[in-house]
Amino acid sequence: NAGVTQTPKFRVLKTGQSMTLLCAQDMNHEYMYWYRQDPGMGLRLIHYSVGEGTTAKGEVPDGYNVSRLKKQNFLLGLESAAPSQTSVYFCASRIGHLNQPQHFGDGTRLSIL
Amino acid sequence: GENVEQHPSTLSVQEGDSAVIKCTYSDSASNYFPWYKQELGKRPQLIIDIRSNVGEKKDQRIAVTLNKTAKHFSLHITETQPEDSAVYFCAASYRERGGADGLTFGKGTHLIIQP
Numbered sequence: 001n002a003g004v005t006q007t008p009k010f011r012v013l014k015t016g017q018s019m020t021l022l023c024a025q026d027m028n029h030e031y032m033y034w035y036r037q038d039p040g041m042g043l044r045l046i047h048y049s050v051g052e053g054t055t056a057k058g059e060v061p062d063g064y065n066v067s068r069l070k071k072q073n074f075l076l077g078l079e080s081a082a083p084s085q086t087s088v089y090f091c092a093s094r095i096g097h098l099n100q101p102q103h104f105g106d107g108t109r110l111s112i113l
Numbered sequence: 114g115e116n117v118e119q120h121p122s123t124l125s126v127q128e129g130d131s132a133v134i135k136c137t138y139s140d141s142a143s144n145y146f147p148w149y150k151q152e153l154g155k156r157p158q159l160i161i162d163i164r165s166n167v168g169e170k171k172d173q174r175i176a177v178t179l180n181k182t183a184k185h186f187s188l189h190i191t192e193t194q195p196e197d198s199a200v201y202f203c204a205a206s207y208r209e210r211g212g213a214d215g216l217t218f219g220k221g222t223h224l225i226i227q228p
Contacts, residue, residue, distance in 0.1 A: 031213075033215070040122075040220060040221075041220060042119075042202060042218045042219055042220040042221050043157070043202065043218040044218075045215065048213070048215060050213045056209075056213065058215075059114075090156065090157070098145070098214060099144060099145035099164055099206060099214075100145075101147050101159045101162055102147075102159075102216060103159075104149075104156040104157050104158070105156060106155070106156050107156060
């Protein structure tokens with residue numbers, strides 16, 4: 001039982017390049033989330049999903065897109081990377097019942113040059 | 114939407130002393146309050162949580178208190194040890210109109226345990 005797995009762990013991109021971050025969970029969780037973490041800013045929600053085939057915007061969605069074609073996977077895409085998107089990205093998941101904890105992956109450290 | 118304020122941003126205590134981190138929230142409908150610990154370069158990990166039907170919860174050296182009237186909750190760590198050094202995040206639940214719910218996080222407290 002691996003929990004929440006994020007790939008890749010590190011990536012360096014040039015401005016304007018695109019890439020996809022993958023989050024996979026093996027806990028059969030309904031809810032999945034993408035956050036970004038910047039120094040002094042805590043965790044800010046980018047997008048989330050409450051089930052297969054559904055996604056919704058969070059606090060800071062601009063410049064990102066997501067897809068949840070399978071229940072266990074949640075993909076975060078950057079279509080045209082900008083230096084402001086340099087951050088550590090965390091994926092989290094949880095079961096669908098109310099008031100349950102979120103379980104985080106190990107994060108992806110992304111640098112945009 | 115929900116707003117969570119966390120204080121202090123940095124806390125330095127002597128090993129063996131107690132540490133207290135405080136959070137306030139704005140949405141009176143919030144009813145779930147988890148605390149996460151994040152060591153340098155690692156993932157946030159849940160250390161304790163409390164739901165609105167109780168005022169206090171303990172787990173060994175860690176306790177959380179909740180005051181729903183005042184809309185604040187606190188993390189208490191007693192007999193601090195070097196391995197307690199980390200960044201701690203509080204969070205409060207929110208509910209969207211469509212029924213989905215999530216967490217709003219505080220900005221974190223860097224706890225430093227001095228030997």
